[in-house]
Amino acid sequence: MRIRVDWRTSVSVLGTILKILALPLASMAALALFYSEPLVPFLVPFAGSLLAGVGLERIERDEPGPREAFLLVASAWLAVALVGAIPFVLAGQGTLADPVNALFESMSGITTTGATVVGRFEIHGRAILMWRQVLQWLGGLGILVLAVGLLSELSVSGAQLMETETRTQDVTKLTPRMAGTARLLGGLYLGLTALLAALLYGLHLLGPRIGVPDLAPEMTLYDAVAHALTTIATAGFSPHAKSVGAFSPAVQWVVVVGMFVGATNFVLLYHLSRGDTTRIRDSEEFRVYLGVVVGGALVVGAMLVLDGEYPLGEELVRATLFQVTSIVTTTGYATVDFDLWSAGPRHVLFLGMFVGGMAGSTTCSIKTLRWLVVGKTFRRDLFTAVHPRAIKPVRLSGAAIDEDTIRDIYAYTLVSVVIFGLLTVFVVVDASRAGVEVTEFGAMGAAASTFLNIGPAFGFAGPYGSYEPFPDSTKLVMVVMMWVGRIEIFPVLALLTRSFWES
């Protein structure tokens, strides 16, 4: 068999990405130095990725085509997760010292899932905990968007690469050059993160000055940066066991807005940042996204009031809006242990996992765009059932969507739900094999939460819990599923087909 994929090109570009990865590792080493923590956990992967990167880059490369893009995207996310796990193993503290746990944590980080296996947060160094946050930030917008933005040599094939990474929509060129577009998106991402960090730390500084000492007393500069990194990335790691619940109401409100913005289409945000509000007002997807968040919060809130969980008031609004936004945007923060809520609100949150934010943002899951198209297409099909000869294009914000895209979206949605079902069954079977007690709902929650990259689930994997009790085999499958889910299934599944490798 002759391999028809120009794998050398993919490996060579992968080398470049590993080379870039050395930069955040080096900065973590600097942070470790600052906090007088061990440097070895970061210096070893730093040297490793730099050497491997420079070495692989020497392989002669061509322009990557669609196949090379698939191979590159799939291998890049896997490679970064592998390198990202090394500091956890080398630090050798707590549950993260175990290689399987370290890989789980790293993959959960880079895929912006936010499912954790950390048992006790306080035993870990500050640099190690920050590394989790940085991994999530790198994965937030997509590794390749960042890479294309940084490296002009990838510019021509950049569109191909970015499109493979986010299948939901054709990459909108905001500037004539792809690298320029990636740079704009990356700049917006960086800017929003910096703005959020400044806001959070600003609250902390402002509190004592305006005589409101409990405005944000715990939000130190370290925590402000750490949470800003995983909020805009809709990722969900926190260096605190109680997640955002460890902070004041004011901080929680700011984070709600941050999560919501992070899961909003970045092209819309870009136009908004230039003062153009018409696009966001005309976007049907944005309206649906907003509707899902507000509607979900209303339903959950009503249920909580009926349960007597909260009295009517600010706390109720904040608790429901925060948890619903966190789940729908696939962030995975929590301010309360929603696993203790009654069955009703928990099931609504579970359904919320399948929605996701807007396409073209840092969100994961199936995304509102797909559900909107599925719904509109079904309504169209009801119409054409009555009028078989009618030609009725499905329209999104006025523009017709072509039928190939619709087929693609139907297939994606269906495959997602099927994979979720299979993963649930696997989690249940594997847990009973290993003698770990998992409820049916707990298994469904964990399957959806990892595959759709949300983070917390229910039962022991709840918002204040950990995925640690799952057997290693389950965790490894979840690692694969987070990887598959984050890059939207196709790049990985395509690698498994014969036609991908042959002519």
Add this chain to the structure above:
Amino acid sequence: MRIIVVGAGEVGSSIAASLCGTHEVVVVDIDPDRVSDLTYELDVLAIEGDGGDRTTLQEAGIGDADLVIASTDDDETNIVTCGTADTLGDAFTICRVKGTQYLDTWRNADGAFGIDFMVCTVLLTAESVVRLIGLPAAQDVDTFSGGAVRMAQFEVPVDSPVADQTVAEADRWDSLTFAAIVRDEEFVIPSGDTYIRADDEVIVIGSPECVREFAADLSPRSAGPDDIVIVGGSEVGFQTARLLEERGFRPRLIEREGERARQLAEDLPKTTVMESDATDRDFLEREHVGDADVVVTALDNDEKNLLAALLAKRLGAQRTVSLTETGAYVQLFEAVGVDVAVNPRETVAEEITRFTREQRAENVAIIEDDRAEVLELTVDEGSSLADRAIRESVPDLPAGTVIGAITRDGSLVTPRGETVIRPGDHVVLFVNTEDIDAVAAQV
């Protein structure tokens, strides 16, 4: 006025025929047979040659021409002709095009291509179809004074409330004037005691609301169309659907060819596009095309248009409007059962002629093949109408001249015997063709 008409097809000859009585007309055509035919048929100078050719235009006397009308069947030829004429003299140029994209360019760029006035066949036809739909039972509709005045021609149905009434009795619509009655192809200028008979065609002038009311009252069934079906996704069909969408209708459009249907469906969000053959009876019945208030046939073939219109009529459609590329078919179509036939060439010739008369007459509609015309004029101090009651001034005008409407500061004044016309008023006059120049001079 010296007028050069380039292209002596149906449109060009029709324009030349309308204008040659009052102007010096030179016709240019590339076909020698047509040139020689024209020399004998009309009192015009016919020249053989290409309109885009400098020498041909100079031979036609472009130097002292006042107006150049490019009316061949080819858009690019017409545009080049106007562009060439523009460089050779300072004649006013009128260009006929089919494609809406050229009209769009011309409208958005001042004096594009050296064209002073552009007429788009497709759009004009679609507009005239839409006007026919907007006014049930109307056969020919025109607007004056920026839309404040409308003129329409109606056939009086047998069961109509105005049948067998005198004009004085029938005159119960506020601002509506009965301008003329056409009976057995004869032209009658009505007075108060003239009887209106069934099958007469009445020509009325008035405010748009009034004309619509009159139309609704004239035949009880036409309460305003709601369900409109367009058969054929030709350019005219597409533009008609688009204009109807703009007016708040949600038409249905039937197109046979799959890809074109998809394209139309994408471009027309409020239209239900169906892919089918318009002569497929099962399909038409299943989609209840027979229940439609209006069926417009806009296929690219006259015979198919007729067939589709008759089939729709047979299935029960209230009204059918059919396009025909052949001018001679208009009366034939209407004779065999199509309610209104529209000929795009006739429409465009009418528009160009109207524009040409714009020296003082602001709007001209041709009624019943040139036997009468409607003029829109501004009354100045020296006019015989100025500062006099209509009762006094009308006897001075040639017999058969009717003052249809008066607009003062943009609003309609209903002309009655005692109404006094002031300088600055716009008047819409209904005039016999032979009296046009006399009236224009007097008023």
